[in-house]
Amino acid sequence: MSVKTPSKLEKILAAGHQAVTSECGPPRGSDPEVIREKARLIRDHVDVVNITDNQTSVTRMCSLASCFHLKQMGVEPVLQMVTRDRNRIALQGDILGAASMDIHNILCLSGDHQSFGDCATGQNVHDLDSMQLIQTVRLMRDEGKFLGGGDISRPPEMFVGAAANPFAQPHKIRVPRLAKKIAAGVEFIQTQCIYNLDRFEEWLAEARDRGLTEKVYILAGVTPLKSVGMAKYMKNRVPGMDVPDEVVARMAGVPKEKQAEEGVTICVETIQRLKEVPGVAGFHVMAIEWEEKVPEIVERAGLYPRPAMP
Amino acid sequence: MIVGKQKPIEETWAMVKDFSRVLVFGCNTCVAVCHEGGNKEAQILASLMRMKATQEGLSLEIRDSGIERQCEHEFFESAEKDIEWADAVLSLACGVGVQFMVKRYPEILVYPGLDTCFLGDVEKNGLFTESCQACGKCVLAETAGICPVSRCAKRVLNGPCGGSNKGACEINKDLPCAWQLIVDRLEALGRLADYERLAPIKDWSTERAGGPRKLIHEEFMK
Numbered sequence: 001m002s003v004k005t006p007s008k009l010e011k012i013l014a015a016g017h018q019a020v021t022s023e024c025g026p027p028r029g030s031d032p033e034v035i036r037e038k039a040r041l042i043r044d045h046v047d048v049v050n051i052t053d054n055q056t057s058v059t060r061m062c063s064l065a066s067c068f069h070l071k072q073m074g075v076e077p078v079l080q081m082v083t084r085d086r087n088r089i090a091l092q093g094d095i096l097g098a099a100s101m102d103i104h105n106i107l108c109l110s111g112d113h114q115s116f117g118d119c120a121t122g123q124n125v126h127d128l129d130s131m132q133l134i135q136t137v138r139l140m141r142d143e144g145k146f147l148g149g150g151d152i153s154r155p156p157e158m159f160v161g162a163a164a165n166p167f168a169q170p171h172k173i174r175v176p177r178l179a180k181k182i183a184a185g186v187e188f189i190q191t192q193c194i195y196n197l198d199r200f201e202e203w204l205a206e207a208r209d210r211g212l213t214e215k216v217y218i219l220a221g222v223t224p225l226k227s228v229g230m231a232k233y234m235k236n237r238v239p240g241m242d243v244p245d246e247v248v249a250r251m252a253g254v255p256k257e258k259q260a261e262e263g264v265t266i267c268v269e270t271i272q273r274l275k276e277v278p279g280v281a282g283f284h285v286m287a288i289e290w291e292e293k294v295p296e297i298v299e300r301a302g303l304y305p306r307p308a309m310p
Numbered sequence: 311m312i313v314g315k316q317k318p319i320e321e322t323w324a325m326v327k328d329f330s331r332v333l334v335f336g337c338n339t340c341v342a343v344c345h346e347g348g349n350k351e352a353q354i355l356a357s358l359m360r361m362k363a364t365q366e367g368l369s370l371e372i373r374d375s376g377i378e379r380q381c382e383h384e385f386f387e388s389a390e391k392d393i394e395w396a397d398a399v400l401s402l403a404c405g406v407g408v409q410f411m412v413k414r415y416p417e418i419l420v421y422p423g424l425d426t427c428f429l430g431d432v433e434k435n436g437l438f439t440e441s442c443q444a445c446g447k448c449v450l451a452e453t454a455g456i457c458p459v460s461r462c463a464k465r466v467l468n469g470p471c472g473g474s475n476k477g478a479c480e481i482n483k484d485l486p487c488a489w490q491l492i493v494d495r496l497e498a499l500g501r502l503a504d505y506e507r508l509a510p511i512k513d514w515s516t517e518r519a520g521g522p523r524k525l526i527h528e529e530f531m532k
Protein backbone atom coordinates (compact mmCIF):
# COMPACT_ATOMS: atom_id res chain seq x y z
CA MET A 1 0.00 0.00 0.00
CA SER A 2 1.51 3.33 -1.06
CA VAL A 3 1.68 6.30 1.27
CA LYS A 4 -0.95 8.95 0.57
CA THR A 5 -0.62 11.33 3.51
CA PRO A 6 2.06 12.81 5.78
CA SER A 7 0.81 10.58 8.62
CA LYS A 8 3.58 9.04 10.68
CA LEU A 9 1.30 6.09 11.40
CA GLU A 10 0.80 5.48 7.72
CA LYS A 11 4.54 5.69 7.05
CA ILE A 12 5.36 3.21 9.80
CA LEU A 13 2.78 0.75 8.54
CA ALA A 14 3.78 1.18 4.90
CA ALA A 15 7.41 0.52 5.87
CA GLY A 16 6.27 -2.86 7.17
CA HIS A 17 6.68 -2.17 10.89
CA GLN A 18 4.07 -3.31 13.35
CA ALA A 19 2.68 -0.02 14.64
CA VAL A 20 1.86 0.74 18.26
CA THR A 21 -0.92 3.16 19.03
CA SER A 22 -2.55 4.11 22.29
CA GLU A 23 -5.22 6.46 23.48
CA CYS A 24 -5.90 9.15 26.02
CA GLY A 25 -9.25 10.36 27.26
CA PRO A 26 -9.51 14.14 27.70
CA PRO A 27 -10.39 15.57 31.11
CA ARG A 28 -13.74 16.77 32.44
CA GLY A 29 -12.33 20.26 32.58
CA SER A 30 -10.20 22.68 30.66
CA ASP A 31 -6.73 21.98 32.05
CA PRO A 32 -4.53 21.00 29.10
CA GLU A 33 -1.91 19.69 31.51
CA VAL A 34 -4.04 16.57 32.13
CA ILE A 35 -3.78 15.50 28.53
CA ARG A 36 -0.11 16.50 28.30
CA GLU A 37 0.72 14.47 31.38
CA LYS A 38 -0.95 11.35 29.96
CA ALA A 39 0.90 11.84 26.70
CA ARG A 40 4.25 12.23 28.48
CA LEU A 41 3.78 8.81 30.07
CA ILE A 42 3.47 7.04 26.73
CA ARG A 43 5.05 9.24 24.06
CA ASP A 44 8.30 7.33 23.74
CA HIS A 45 6.60 3.94 23.55
CA VAL A 46 3.88 4.50 20.98
CA ASP A 47 3.82 5.91 17.46
CA VAL A 48 0.62 7.93 17.67
CA VAL A 49 -2.00 8.64 20.32
CA ASN A 50 -5.76 8.57 19.79
CA ILE A 51 -7.84 11.17 21.57
CA THR A 52 -11.33 9.98 22.35
CA ASP A 53 -14.36 12.08 21.43
CA ASN A 54 -16.63 12.49 24.46
CA GLN A 55 -16.29 8.77 25.11
CA THR A 56 -19.22 6.93 26.69
CA SER A 57 -21.16 10.12 25.92
CA VAL A 58 -19.74 11.91 28.95
CA THR A 59 -18.97 15.56 28.19
CA ARG A 60 -15.27 16.29 28.15
CA MET A 61 -12.69 18.58 26.59
CA CYS A 62 -13.12 18.12 22.86
CA SER A 63 -10.96 15.75 20.89
CA LEU A 64 -9.85 18.43 18.45
CA ALA A 65 -8.42 20.78 21.09
CA SER A 66 -6.83 17.87 22.94
CA CYS A 67 -5.18 16.74 19.69
CA PHE A 68 -3.82 20.23 19.30
CA HIS A 69 -2.17 20.05 22.73
CA LEU A 70 -0.50 16.76 21.72
CA LYS A 71 0.60 18.20 18.43
CA GLN A 72 2.20 21.16 20.20
CA MET A 73 4.32 18.81 22.29
CA GLY A 74 5.41 16.86 19.23
CA VAL A 75 3.17 13.83 19.75
CA GLU A 76 1.22 12.74 16.68
CA PRO A 77 -2.50 12.53 17.41
CA VAL A 78 -5.33 10.45 15.96
CA LEU A 79 -8.49 12.54 16.03
CA GLN A 80 -11.42 10.36 17.02
CA MET A 81 -14.67 11.70 15.62
CA VAL A 82 -18.14 10.38 16.36
CA THR A 83 -21.24 11.06 14.29
CA ARG A 84 -23.43 11.33 17.38
CA ASP A 85 -22.89 15.00 18.11
CA ARG A 86 -22.40 16.81 14.82
CA ASN A 87 -24.14 17.07 11.49
CA ARG A 88 -22.30 17.04 8.18
CA ILE A 89 -21.60 20.76 8.34
CA ALA A 90 -19.89 20.49 11.73
CA LEU A 91 -18.07 17.26 10.83
CA GLN A 92 -16.59 18.75 7.68
CA GLY A 93 -15.80 21.99 9.50
CA ASP A 94 -13.98 20.14 12.28
CA ILE A 95 -12.08 18.03 9.73
CA LEU A 96 -10.84 21.26 8.16
CA GLY A 97 -10.03 22.67 11.59
CA ALA A 98 -7.97 19.57 12.32
CA ALA A 99 -6.31 19.80 8.91
CA SER A 100 -5.38 23.42 9.66
CA MET A 101 -3.39 22.09 12.64
CA ASP A 102 -1.81 19.44 10.41
CA ILE A 103 -3.55 16.60 12.19
CA HIS A 104 -3.02 13.67 9.86
CA ASN A 105 -5.02 10.81 11.34
CA ILE A 106 -8.73 10.42 11.95
CA LEU A 107 -10.78 7.57 13.40
CA CYS A 108 -14.40 7.54 12.24
CA LEU A 109 -16.94 6.22 14.74
CA SER A 110 -20.64 6.39 15.44
CA GLY A 111 -20.16 6.86 19.21
CA ASP A 112 -21.94 5.39 22.22
CA HIS A 113 -25.57 6.30 22.67
CA GLN A 114 -26.05 9.48 24.68
CA SER A 115 -28.17 7.64 27.26
CA PHE A 116 -24.93 6.27 28.77
CA GLY A 117 -23.50 9.67 29.53
CA ASP A 118 -24.18 12.83 31.48
CA CYS A 119 -26.63 14.27 28.94
CA ALA A 120 -29.10 11.42 28.62
CA THR A 121 -31.92 13.84 27.75
CA GLY A 122 -29.97 15.32 24.85
CA GLN A 123 -30.57 14.89 21.14
CA ASN A 124 -28.35 12.74 18.96
CA VAL A 125 -27.50 13.71 15.43
CA HIS A 126 -26.33 10.77 13.30
CA ASP A 127 -26.75 12.76 10.12
CA LEU A 128 -24.04 10.46 8.74
CA ASP A 129 -23.01 7.06 10.06
CA SER A 130 -19.42 5.95 10.60
CA MET A 131 -19.08 4.47 7.10
CA GLN A 132 -20.41 7.64 5.54
CA LEU A 133 -17.95 9.67 7.63
CA ILE A 134 -15.15 7.52 6.18
CA GLN A 135 -16.46 8.31 2.69
CA THR A 136 -16.66 11.99 3.57
CA VAL A 137 -13.04 12.25 4.72
CA ARG A 138 -11.86 10.37 1.62
CA LEU A 139 -13.89 12.66 -0.63
CA MET A 140 -12.47 15.74 1.07
CA ARG A 141 -8.92 14.41 0.92
CA ASP A 142 -8.81 12.65 -2.45
CA GLU A 143 -11.12 14.82 -4.52
CA GLY A 144 -10.69 18.05 -2.59
CA LYS A 145 -14.47 18.36 -2.48
CA PHE A 146 -17.09 19.06 0.13
CA LEU A 147 -20.17 16.83 0.32
CA GLY A 148 -22.05 19.75 -1.17
CA GLY A 149 -19.83 19.61 -4.25
CA GLY A 150 -17.73 22.72 -3.67
CA ASP A 151 -13.95 22.77 -3.88
CA ILE A 152 -11.78 22.76 -0.77
CA SER A 153 -8.74 24.98 -0.76
CA ARG A 154 -5.89 23.05 0.89
CA PRO A 155 -7.76 19.72 1.37
CA PRO A 156 -7.15 17.68 4.52
CA GLU A 157 -4.36 15.11 4.40
CA MET A 158 -5.60 12.45 6.74
CA PHE A 159 -4.97 8.75 7.13
CA VAL A 160 -8.45 7.34 7.64
CA GLY A 161 -9.27 4.78 10.29
CA ALA A 162 -12.25 3.08 11.85
CA ALA A 163 -13.09 0.52 14.47
CA ALA A 164 -14.00 -3.12 14.05
CA ASN A 165 -15.41 -5.55 16.54
CA PRO A 166 -14.66 -9.18 15.65
CA PHE A 167 -16.58 -10.38 18.70
CA ALA A 168 -20.01 -8.81 18.37
CA GLN A 169 -22.94 -10.91 17.26
CA PRO A 170 -23.86 -11.79 14.61
CA HIS A 171 -20.42 -13.19 13.76
CA LYS A 172 -21.42 -13.89 10.17
CA ILE A 173 -21.36 -10.24 9.19
CA ARG A 174 -18.15 -9.24 10.98
CA VAL A 175 -15.91 -9.75 7.95
CA PRO A 176 -18.52 -8.46 5.46
CA ARG A 177 -18.75 -5.38 7.66
CA LEU A 178 -14.99 -4.92 7.47
CA ALA A 179 -15.23 -5.30 3.68
CA LYS A 180 -17.90 -2.62 3.66
CA LYS A 181 -15.70 -0.20 5.60
CA ILE A 182 -12.86 -0.89 3.17
CA ALA A 183 -15.22 -0.19 0.27
CA ALA A 184 -16.10 3.08 2.02
CA GLY A 185 -12.41 3.96 2.02
CA VAL A 186 -10.99 3.02 5.40
CA GLU A 187 -7.21 2.56 5.53
CA PHE A 188 -6.56 1.35 9.07
CA ILE A 189 -8.62 -0.45 11.66
CA GLN A 190 -8.29 -0.51 15.43
CA THR A 191 -10.18 -3.45 16.88
CA GLN A 192 -12.19 -3.92 20.03
CA CYS A 193 -10.12 -5.22 22.98
CA ILE A 194 -9.09 -8.80 22.36
CA TYR A 195 -9.39 -11.38 25.14
CA ASN A 196 -10.76 -14.24 23.03
CA LEU A 197 -7.72 -14.83 20.82
CA ASP A 198 -9.18 -17.84 19.05
CA ARG A 199 -12.18 -15.86 17.89
CA PHE A 200 -9.95 -12.96 16.81
CA GLU A 201 -7.73 -15.28 14.78
CA GLU A 202 -10.77 -16.90 13.18
CA TRP A 203 -12.05 -13.46 12.14
CA LEU A 204 -8.65 -12.43 10.82
CA ALA A 205 -8.26 -15.69 8.87
CA GLU A 206 -11.61 -15.05 7.21
CA ALA A 207 -10.50 -11.48 6.39
CA ARG A 208 -7.23 -12.81 4.98
CA ASP A 209 -9.06 -15.34 2.83
CA ARG A 210 -10.99 -12.51 1.26
CA GLY A 211 -7.79 -10.55 0.67
CA LEU A 212 -8.89 -7.80 3.03
CA THR A 213 -5.66 -7.71 5.03
CA GLU A 214 -3.97 -6.60 1.82
CA LYS A 215 -6.30 -3.63 1.63
CA VAL A 216 -6.35 -2.34 5.19
CA TYR A 217 -3.97 -2.26 8.14
CA ILE A 218 -5.47 -4.04 11.13
CA LEU A 219 -4.24 -2.97 14.56
CA ALA A 220 -5.21 -5.47 17.24
CA GLY A 221 -6.77 -3.78 20.27
CA VAL A 222 -5.59 -4.80 23.74
CA THR A 223 -6.53 -3.54 27.19
CA PRO A 224 -4.77 -4.74 30.34
CA LEU A 225 -7.15 -5.91 33.04
CA LYS A 226 -6.58 -4.26 36.41
CA SER A 227 -8.52 -6.75 38.50
CA VAL A 228 -10.87 -9.69 38.36
CA GLY A 229 -13.67 -7.19 38.98
CA MET A 230 -12.77 -5.36 35.80
CA ALA A 231 -12.64 -8.67 33.90
CA LYS A 232 -16.15 -9.53 35.07
CA TYR A 233 -17.42 -6.04 34.31
CA MET A 234 -16.01 -6.20 30.78
CA LYS A 235 -17.45 -9.67 30.31
CA ASN A 236 -20.94 -8.95 31.59
CA ARG A 237 -21.57 -5.26 31.22
CA VAL A 238 -19.75 -3.89 28.19
CA PRO A 239 -21.68 -4.53 24.96
CA GLY A 240 -19.82 -6.45 22.30
CA MET A 241 -16.98 -7.51 24.63
CA ASP A 242 -15.90 -11.16 24.69
CA VAL A 243 -13.95 -12.10 27.82
CA PRO A 244 -13.67 -15.91 28.02
CA ASP A 245 -14.20 -17.66 31.35
CA GLU A 246 -10.55 -18.79 31.35
CA VAL A 247 -9.40 -15.18 31.44
CA VAL A 248 -11.69 -14.35 34.35
CA ALA A 249 -10.55 -17.54 36.13
CA ARG A 250 -6.89 -16.68 35.56
CA MET A 251 -7.40 -13.23 37.11
CA ALA A 252 -9.36 -14.75 39.99
CA GLY A 253 -6.61 -17.32 40.53
CA VAL A 254 -4.06 -14.81 41.80
CA PRO A 255 -4.21 -12.81 45.03
CA LYS A 256 -5.81 -9.40 44.78
CA GLU A 257 -2.53 -7.49 45.07
CA LYS A 258 -1.07 -9.49 42.16
CA GLN A 259 -4.04 -9.14 39.83
CA ALA A 260 -2.89 -5.95 38.12
CA GLU A 261 0.45 -7.60 37.33
CA GLU A 262 -1.37 -10.66 36.00
CA GLY A 263 -3.53 -8.42 33.81
CA VAL A 264 -0.45 -6.81 32.32
CA THR A 265 1.09 -10.24 31.72
CA ILE A 266 -2.05 -11.45 29.92
CA CYS A 267 -1.89 -8.32 27.77
CA VAL A 268 1.79 -8.92 26.95
CA GLU A 269 1.14 -12.57 26.09
CA THR A 270 -1.74 -11.54 23.85
CA ILE A 271 0.52 -9.21 21.89
CA GLN A 272 3.29 -11.80 21.70
CA ARG A 273 0.93 -14.39 20.22
CA LEU A 274 -0.77 -12.01 17.82
CA LYS A 275 2.53 -10.51 16.59
CA GLU A 276 3.10 -13.74 14.72
CA VAL A 277 -0.33 -13.85 13.09
CA PRO A 278 -0.28 -12.80 9.42
CA GLY A 279 -2.44 -9.75 8.89
CA VAL A 280 -1.79 -8.13 12.27
CA ALA A 281 -0.30 -4.77 11.28
CA GLY A 282 0.18 -3.51 14.81
CA PHE A 283 -1.37 -2.98 18.21
CA HIS A 284 -3.69 -0.47 19.78
CA VAL A 285 -2.95 -0.48 23.49
CA MET A 286 -5.87 0.98 25.42
CA ALA A 287 -4.82 1.20 29.05
CA ILE A 288 -7.93 2.86 30.38
CA GLU A 289 -6.90 5.48 32.98
CA TRP A 290 -3.74 3.37 33.39
CA GLU A 291 -1.48 4.99 30.84
CA GLU A 292 1.60 4.49 33.03
CA LYS A 293 1.48 0.76 32.22
CA VAL A 294 1.82 1.27 28.47
CA PRO A 295 5.65 1.50 28.43
CA GLU A 296 6.01 -1.75 30.37
CA ILE A 297 3.55 -3.57 28.10
CA VAL A 298 5.24 -2.32 24.94
CA GLU A 299 8.72 -3.20 26.21
CA ARG A 300 7.82 -6.66 27.52
CA ALA A 301 5.97 -7.41 24.27
CA GLY A 302 9.16 -6.72 22.33
CA LEU A 303 7.81 -3.68 20.51
CA TYR A 304 10.38 -1.22 21.86
CA PRO A 305 12.15 0.87 20.68
CA ARG A 306 9.75 2.38 18.22
CA PRO A 307 10.98 3.06 14.68
CA ALA A 308 12.16 6.59 14.00
CA MET A 309 10.29 8.23 11.15
CA PRO A 310 11.03 11.48 9.37
CA MET B 311 -51.15 4.66 13.21
CA ILE B 312 -50.26 7.44 15.62
CA VAL B 313 -49.57 6.29 19.16
CA GLY B 314 -50.00 8.62 22.10
CA LYS B 315 -50.04 8.42 25.87
CA GLN B 316 -52.27 10.35 28.27
CA LYS B 317 -50.47 13.03 30.18
CA PRO B 318 -50.54 12.60 33.97
CA ILE B 319 -53.85 13.92 35.27
CA GLU B 320 -52.05 16.42 37.54
CA GLU B 321 -50.68 18.04 34.41
CA THR B 322 -53.97 18.18 32.47
CA TRP B 323 -55.94 19.18 35.55
CA ALA B 324 -53.66 22.17 36.04
CA MET B 325 -54.43 23.22 32.46
CA VAL B 326 -58.20 23.21 32.81
CA LYS B 327 -59.24 23.57 36.44
CA ASP B 328 -59.63 27.35 36.39
CA PHE B 329 -62.17 27.33 33.53
CA SER B 330 -65.89 27.01 34.08
CA ARG B 331 -66.92 24.77 31.15
CA VAL B 332 -64.45 22.11 30.11
CA LEU B 333 -64.95 19.59 27.35
CA VAL B 334 -62.81 16.44 27.40
CA PHE B 335 -62.81 15.51 23.76
CA GLY B 336 -61.89 12.08 22.38
CA CYS B 337 -60.50 11.16 19.00
CA ASN B 338 -61.76 7.73 18.14
CA THR B 339 -59.28 6.46 15.56
CA CYS B 340 -55.50 6.03 16.13
CA VAL B 341 -55.31 6.99 19.77
CA ALA B 342 -58.41 4.93 20.56
CA VAL B 343 -56.61 1.82 19.29
CA CYS B 344 -53.87 2.38 21.85
CA HIS B 345 -56.49 2.95 24.59
CA GLU B 346 -55.34 6.46 25.42
CA GLY B 347 -57.43 9.05 23.62
CA GLY B 348 -60.64 7.52 22.29
CA ASN B 349 -64.15 8.57 23.23
CA LYS B 350 -64.21 5.94 25.98
CA GLU B 351 -61.01 7.31 27.51
CA ALA B 352 -62.48 10.82 27.27
CA GLN B 353 -65.47 9.64 29.28
CA ILE B 354 -63.26 8.11 31.97
CA LEU B 355 -60.98 11.13 32.20
CA ALA B 356 -63.98 13.47 32.44
CA SER B 357 -65.35 11.42 35.37
CA LEU B 358 -62.00 11.54 37.14
CA MET B 359 -61.86 15.28 36.65
CA ARG B 360 -65.38 15.72 38.01
CA MET B 361 -64.26 13.84 41.11
CA LYS B 362 -61.23 16.09 41.40
CA ALA B 363 -63.45 19.15 41.06
CA THR B 364 -65.66 17.89 43.88
CA GLN B 365 -62.65 17.09 46.08
CA GLU B 366 -61.19 20.54 45.50
CA GLY B 367 -64.54 22.31 45.86
CA LEU B 368 -64.42 23.79 42.38
CA SER B 369 -67.60 24.57 40.54
CA LEU B 370 -66.48 23.95 36.97
CA GLU B 371 -68.63 21.84 34.72
CA ILE B 372 -66.92 19.03 32.83
CA ARG B 373 -68.45 17.20 29.90
CA ASP B 374 -67.08 14.64 27.52
CA SER B 375 -67.60 14.08 23.87
CA GLY B 376 -65.68 12.80 20.88
CA ILE B 377 -65.57 12.24 17.15
CA GLU B 378 -63.96 9.78 14.80
CA ARG B 379 -61.02 11.99 13.82
CA GLN B 380 -60.00 15.45 14.99
CA CYS B 381 -57.77 15.97 11.96
CA GLU B 382 -60.53 16.30 9.32
CA HIS B 383 -63.30 18.88 9.01
CA GLU B 384 -66.01 16.44 8.00
CA PHE B 385 -66.18 14.68 11.37
CA PHE B 386 -66.82 17.73 13.53
CA GLU B 387 -70.50 18.36 12.79
CA SER B 388 -71.90 16.01 15.45
CA ALA B 389 -69.86 17.67 18.20
CA GLU B 390 -70.23 21.28 17.16
CA LYS B 391 -72.64 22.14 19.99
CA ASP B 392 -70.43 20.60 22.71
CA ILE B 393 -67.40 22.47 21.45
CA GLU B 394 -69.22 25.81 21.28
CA TRP B 395 -70.49 25.27 24.83
CA ALA B 396 -66.98 24.87 26.23
CA ASP B 397 -64.60 27.63 27.21
CA ALA B 398 -61.74 25.13 27.17
CA VAL B 399 -61.30 21.84 25.33
CA LEU B 400 -58.99 19.14 26.55
CA SER B 401 -58.32 17.24 23.35
CA LEU B 402 -57.27 13.63 23.62
CA ALA B 403 -56.16 13.59 19.99
CA CYS B 404 -52.55 13.49 18.87
CA GLY B 405 -50.74 16.76 18.28
CA VAL B 406 -52.22 16.88 14.79
CA GLY B 407 -55.78 16.83 16.13
CA VAL B 408 -55.08 19.43 18.81
CA GLN B 409 -53.67 21.83 16.26
CA PHE B 410 -56.42 21.13 13.78
CA MET B 411 -58.93 22.19 16.43
CA VAL B 412 -56.90 25.30 17.19
CA LYS B 413 -57.11 26.24 13.51
CA ARG B 414 -60.81 25.38 13.25
CA TYR B 415 -61.89 27.09 16.49
CA PRO B 416 -59.59 30.08 16.93
CA GLU B 417 -61.79 31.47 19.73
CA ILE B 418 -61.65 28.39 21.95
CA LEU B 419 -58.72 27.36 24.10
CA VAL B 420 -57.64 23.84 23.20
CA TYR B 421 -55.23 21.92 25.44
CA PRO B 422 -53.35 18.67 24.75
CA GLY B 423 -54.41 15.72 26.88
CA LEU B 424 -51.91 13.34 25.33
CA ASP B 425 -48.24 13.21 24.64
CA THR B 426 -47.98 12.12 21.03
CA CYS B 427 -45.36 9.37 20.97
CA PHE B 428 -44.72 7.74 17.61
CA LEU B 429 -45.98 6.13 14.42
CA GLY B 430 -46.33 2.48 15.18
CA ASP B 431 -48.11 -0.80 14.88
CA VAL B 432 -50.05 -3.05 17.23
CA GLU B 433 -47.41 -5.71 17.63
CA LYS B 434 -49.81 -7.67 19.82
CA ASN B 435 -52.66 -6.78 22.15
CA GLY B 436 -51.43 -4.02 24.39
CA LEU B 437 -48.03 -3.65 22.71
CA PHE B 438 -47.46 -0.75 20.36
CA THR B 439 -44.13 -0.42 18.60
CA GLU B 440 -42.55 2.41 16.66
CA SER B 441 -41.84 1.51 13.06
CA CYS B 442 -41.72 4.69 10.97
CA GLN B 443 -40.45 8.24 11.43
CA ALA B 444 -41.93 9.66 8.25
CA CYS B 445 -38.49 10.57 6.94
CA GLY B 446 -40.03 11.29 3.55
CA LYS B 447 -37.76 8.96 1.58
CA CYS B 448 -38.41 5.33 2.35
CA VAL B 449 -35.37 3.06 2.60
CA LEU B 450 -37.22 -0.21 3.26
CA ALA B 451 -36.37 -1.59 -0.18
CA GLU B 452 -32.68 -1.50 0.78
CA THR B 453 -33.06 -2.80 4.33
CA ALA B 454 -35.03 -6.01 3.94
CA GLY B 455 -38.24 -4.26 4.90
CA ILE B 456 -37.01 -3.25 8.38
CA CYS B 457 -36.57 0.45 9.07
CA PRO B 458 -33.27 1.51 10.61
CA VAL B 459 -34.33 5.15 10.69
CA SER B 460 -37.08 4.49 13.23
CA ARG B 461 -35.89 1.26 14.83
CA CYS B 462 -32.18 1.92 15.37
CA ALA B 463 -31.37 4.28 18.26
CA LYS B 464 -28.66 5.87 16.09
CA ARG B 465 -30.60 5.57 12.84
CA VAL B 466 -27.45 4.16 11.21
CA LEU B 467 -27.94 3.25 7.59
CA ASN B 468 -24.89 0.97 7.53
CA GLY B 469 -25.27 -0.94 10.76
CA PRO B 470 -25.08 -2.58 13.15
CA CYS B 471 -23.06 -0.19 15.29
CA GLY B 472 -20.60 -1.45 17.88
CA GLY B 473 -23.29 -1.43 20.54
CA SER B 474 -25.36 -4.27 19.06
CA ASN B 475 -25.17 -7.05 21.60
CA LYS B 476 -26.53 -10.56 21.09
CA GLY B 477 -29.37 -9.22 19.03
CA ALA B 478 -30.22 -6.35 21.37
CA CYS B 479 -29.62 -2.62 21.23
CA GLU B 480 -27.00 -1.18 23.58
CA ILE B 481 -29.54 1.14 25.15
CA ASN B 482 -31.92 -1.60 26.29
CA LYS B 483 -31.55 -5.37 26.25
CA ASP B 484 -35.28 -5.73 25.55
CA LEU B 485 -35.02 -3.66 22.40
CA PRO B 486 -34.10 -5.69 19.31
CA CYS B 487 -31.20 -4.34 17.25
CA ALA B 488 -32.79 -3.29 13.96
CA TRP B 489 -29.64 -4.30 12.10
CA GLN B 490 -29.66 -7.74 13.64
CA LEU B 491 -33.24 -8.08 12.32
CA ILE B 492 -32.14 -6.85 8.90
CA VAL B 493 -29.22 -9.29 8.75
CA ASP B 494 -31.38 -12.20 9.93
CA ARG B 495 -34.02 -11.44 7.35
CA LEU B 496 -31.50 -11.03 4.52
CA GLU B 497 -30.08 -14.40 5.47
CA ALA B 498 -33.52 -16.03 5.61
CA LEU B 499 -34.24 -14.66 2.15
CA GLY B 500 -30.90 -15.92 0.83
CA ARG B 501 -29.76 -12.35 0.18
CA LEU B 502 -27.02 -11.85 2.74
CA ALA B 503 -24.70 -10.63 -0.03
CA ASP B 504 -26.89 -7.49 -0.20
CA TYR B 505 -25.58 -6.58 3.25
CA GLU B 506 -22.36 -5.38 1.65
CA ARG B 507 -24.06 -2.68 -0.38
CA LEU B 508 -23.13 0.67 1.10
CA ALA B 509 -26.09 2.87 1.89
CA PRO B 510 -25.41 6.36 0.51
CA ILE B 511 -25.49 9.48 2.63
CA LYS B 512 -29.16 10.22 3.21
CA ASP B 513 -31.00 13.30 2.03
CA TRP B 514 -32.69 14.41 5.27
CA SER B 515 -34.34 17.42 3.65
CA THR B 516 -37.53 15.38 3.21
CA GLU B 517 -37.55 14.77 6.98
CA ARG B 518 -38.13 17.21 9.86
CA ALA B 519 -34.81 18.83 8.94
CA GLY B 520 -36.33 20.29 5.78
CA GLY B 521 -39.02 22.17 7.70
CA PRO B 522 -42.78 21.47 7.92
CA ARG B 523 -43.97 19.34 5.02
CA LYS B 524 -47.03 19.46 2.78
CA LEU B 525 -48.66 17.15 0.29
CA ILE B 526 -50.76 18.90 -2.35
CA HIS B 527 -53.32 17.38 -4.73
CA GLU B 528 -54.69 20.28 -6.68
CA GLU B 529 -57.37 18.18 -8.35
CA PHE B 530 -59.04 17.67 -4.97
CA MET B 531 -58.73 21.26 -3.79
CA LYS B 532 -61.58 22.78 -5.78
